[in-house]
Amino acid sequence: MTFQSPWLLLGLLLLPFLAWAYAAAEKRRRRAAAAFAAPAVSASVVPRRPGWRRHAPLAFAWLAVAALIGALARPQVSIAVPAEQATIVLAMDHSGSMAATDVAPSRLTAALDAGEAFLGKVPKQVRVGGVVFDNVAEAVQSPTTDRAELKAALRDAMKPSGGTATGDALAVSLEMARSSGKKVPSAIVLLSDGKETHGRDPLPVADEAKKLGIPIYTVALGTASGTLPNGDAVPPDTTTLQDIATRSGGEAFTASDTSALSAVYKKLGSEVAMKKQPREVTAGFAGGAAILLLLASALSLRWFRRLL
The missing domain is CATH 3.40.50.410 (von Willebrand factor, type A domain)
Structure with a gap:
């Protein structure tokens, strides 16, 4: 696979920074929760924790962003077609x-x-x-x-x-x-x-x-x-x-x-009698990103009653 605008893939470098920012925010949230309720009574104050479900919608959203960045770079693949x-x-x-x-x-x-x-x-x-x-x-x-x-x-x-x-x-x-x-x-x-x-x-x-x-x-x-x-x-x-x-x-x-x-x-x-011909697959990347965003939103709505 090749890209017609490969420099746009530099946008993928933003994802690690977003992950770091999210981890930092989670750490601050846990500290705030600990300050709000003593460990002995935290179970009664917050009886159920979402666990991995808390992070799943955002993970799908990040994948969607990565796919959108890939689409912007205009990916293409070579396929064999009759010459x-x-x-x-x-x-x-x-x-x-x-x-x-x-x-x-x-x-x-x-x-x-x-x-x-x-x-x-x-x-x-x-x-x-x-x-x-x-x-x-x-x-x-x-x-x-x-x-x-x-x-x-x-x-x-x-x-x-x-x-x-x-x-x-x-x-x-x-x-x-x-x-x-x-x-x-x-x-x-x-x-x-x-x-x-x-x-x-x-x-x-x-x-x-x-x-x-x-x-x-x-x-x-x-x-x-x-x-x-x-x-x-x-x-x-x-x-x-x-x-x-x-x-x-x-x-x-x-x-x-x-x-x-x-x-x-x-x-x-x-x-x-066949030759290699480049075919742009931008639509596939964009469609995949849309599906991932819909999945992230659906999970968030079902579990937390909010979009993301």
Whole structure:
């Protein structure tokens, strides 16, 4: 929580002085009562003492004053809201290693299913584009809010073949994200299962994305023991994908099975297209102060037949 006028919170320093003044007044009252009646007869003169009830209404009143001071300082909290006109580029690897079956029924099928689930989690007003890559990168769908069109484009293009051109895929994705405009919040979600074998180095592209304020969220798909039908080992390149995410200002994930991949995409779908927005909660503080004052007055009226 932050405050737009935090200097007004200095008013809270008055509360300890008020408490000290109240304690001093109570001490004088007790002395006056003792002077009025000897201890031996005080029980008959004042048969019932209010005890803690004497202080409760004033305590609620002090809390109300503290809440009012907080309201004057205009408190605000940050909440996650859908980013208006945001653009996400979904870059998906369909190299030959995506035919591995260590992620059932295959890495490619699991990637497509999770990608469609991801699109279902992204707010409807957010535009999503599609890039697929093997040894070359191809933009298959410009950013759109038409989820069915994007799903169809990905299904048509995602066939396991060739090598892995991660850097080229990021460059195409970055250009697509930039085309949405400088003031439009953008992000790239990259899913891959292997080390780049073709094209440009992906790390300088990640550095460029950082400068442009476009984070890259990477998902490393597969297990270290993953193999192709011919026995070739195809472990995911988690190190490079982690470096890409870190250098771009994004976040890296690893998915070793279908459920893990779905969980990652669910998280990304609810977070990548969201932004933090300050919301003022002055009314809540003021309302709380009013309730506390009403409570203090009600207790005082019930117990002592006076407001406070």
